[in-house]
Amino acid sequence: MPALCRDCLARDPPGATCLACGGRRIIRHDSLFTLPIAHVDCDAFYASIEKRDRPELLAHPVIVGGGRRGVVSAACYLARTRGVRSAMPMFKALAACPDAVVIRPDMAKYVAVAREMREMMEALTPLVQPLSIDEAVLDLSGTEALHRAPPAVVLAHFAREVERRLRITVSIGLAPNRLLAKLAAERDKPRGFAVLGPEARDWLAGQPVTLLPGVGPALARKLTAAGFTRLGQLAGLDAREAARRFGEDGPALAARARGEDSRRVDPAREAKSISAETTFETDLRALAELEAPLWQLCEKLGRRLSEKGLAAAGVVLKLKTDKFETRTRTVRLGRPTKLPEMLFRAAQPMLAKEATGAAFRLIGIGSQPLAPGDQADLPDLADPDVARRAGRWAAVEKLRARFGADAVISGRALGGRKRDAE
Incomplete structure (x- = not known):
């Protein structure tokens, strides 16, 4: 049976221990050197980066998330053994793991690492489709001549390079299609490498229906x-x-x-929506209190749209009550926009209808559907002021890029700056 040592990349070691390096991370599978689709998933991405940058935390449970009223963005594997899970309310996470070290998310740092990892993936194949900041699927069909090695060897080398250069770990699933590759990646975490081939249907038959994404x-x-x-x-x-x-x-x-999946790996697949949300340290009820964090999120959403070259053709307002009831309201826009002021104008009336006494713990705003960025905020005889608003927003962003996020603060944002926990 074909085999590979993940530690030294020696092929076909005969036993459980590699004779070349003494390593015991041996992969064996009949289709090991022929399968082309890989699912790459970082292990506890945010928490792993924080432990990398703060070695004194290596032996401690680490939770990345908001304040006590926030939710868990990520948890290291030690915290997970105590019952902590992503998206869990922070108070529940701390009840399950009271000795955890809680760290606020540093998205700029995580995005920088994700970009470097994506560059490493794109050096393997042009067919890389990011699924999230820490997850992607790759198609390495036809790359064996380029790399002078089958995909399994290339991926094992990639995993070693991630550990060396980025000092975090990934888990890899290798299979004939995207679905099976994802399921394989989840079988051997963390720092895993699992393979699913023709035997997948028999293996799937005994699994619970909840296994399927x-x-x-x-x-x-x-x-x-x-x-x-x-x-x-x-x-x-x-x-x-x-x-x-x-x-x-x-x-x-x-x-x-049955393990069938005809989806292609599509690097050009566009995002379906872009959003931003925040959880409050204390519940908010009054419309005036809720408008301040809504404005901050509109600014953040506008920035994210600009960065991705997209615009909002519709706006989605999300609210979560103190009873954890989620309310979602949507509106289509007459013209695509990426200006915070226009996003706020669309969302504020929906917020006003909901702010009738209920206590809210979370607010979010999203853009769905999306439109190309070059269609945003075009000159219009019915709205001759749009060019001036767009220029003003561009000037504000330039000042913030040069002098920091607090260089320019809108009056609408002042009421909520101390309340929200990102």
């Missing part, structure tokens, strides 16, 4: 009520029966249960 609690309950608790049960449905039982998404669900 996209099968959340609601769908899992629906499947269970219909008598489907294992993927093998779903895999046996033909397209007609799957559609009869589970609607138009049924055939695709049954196909995924």
Whole structure:
């Protein structure tokens, strides 16, 4: 059976220990040197970077997130063994792991590391599709002649280089398609390298339906009520029966249960939405109190749209009550924009309708659908002031880039600067 030592990249070591280096991280699989699709997932990305930069924390549980009223953005594996999970309310995380070191997120630092890692991926293949800041899928088909090595060897070398250059670790899944590559990457974390090939369907058959990405609690309950608790049960449905039982998404669900996935790795795939949100240190009720953090988020959203060369063709307002009830309101815009003032004008009336006495712990704003950035804030006879507003916003951003984020502060933002915990 083909094998690879992940420590020295020696091929086909005969036993459990590599004769060349003494390493024991040996991968064996019949299809090891022929599979082309890889899923790369950083291990506890934010927390790993913080531990890298603060070695004194290596032996301590670390949580990256907001204040006590915020949520967990990331947790190291030590904290996870105590029950801490991403998106968990911070008070629950600290109850589960009271000795954890809590660090506020430093997104600029994380983005810089992510960019460097993406450059390393793009040196392997042009077919790199980022899925999030710390996760991507790669297609290495046809690259063996370039690298003079099959994808498995190239990826093992990449993982070693990430550890050497960035001083964090990744887990890799190798498979014939994107779905199986993702599932493989999750089998051997952290610092893992797992392979799924032709045997995947038999392995999937005994797994719970919740293993499939996209099968959340609601769908899992629906499947269970219909008598489907294992993927093998779903895999046996033909397209007609799957559609009869589970609607138009049924055939695709049954196909995924068999490990089938026809999605290509598409580097040009555009984001579907861009958003920003914040959790308050204390609940807010009054409209005037809520408007200040909303304005700050509109500024942040406008900046993110500009950075990505996109514009908002619609605005989504998100609110979470003190009872953890989520309210989402949307509006389509007459013209695409990336100006905070226009985003605020669209979101403020929706906020006013919701701010009728309920206590809110979180507010967010998003742009969906998106439009090309060159369609944003074009001159309009009905709005002759748009060019002046765009110029004013550009000038503010230039000053902040040169002198810092606090160089220019809008009066709308002053009311919320001490309240929100990013």
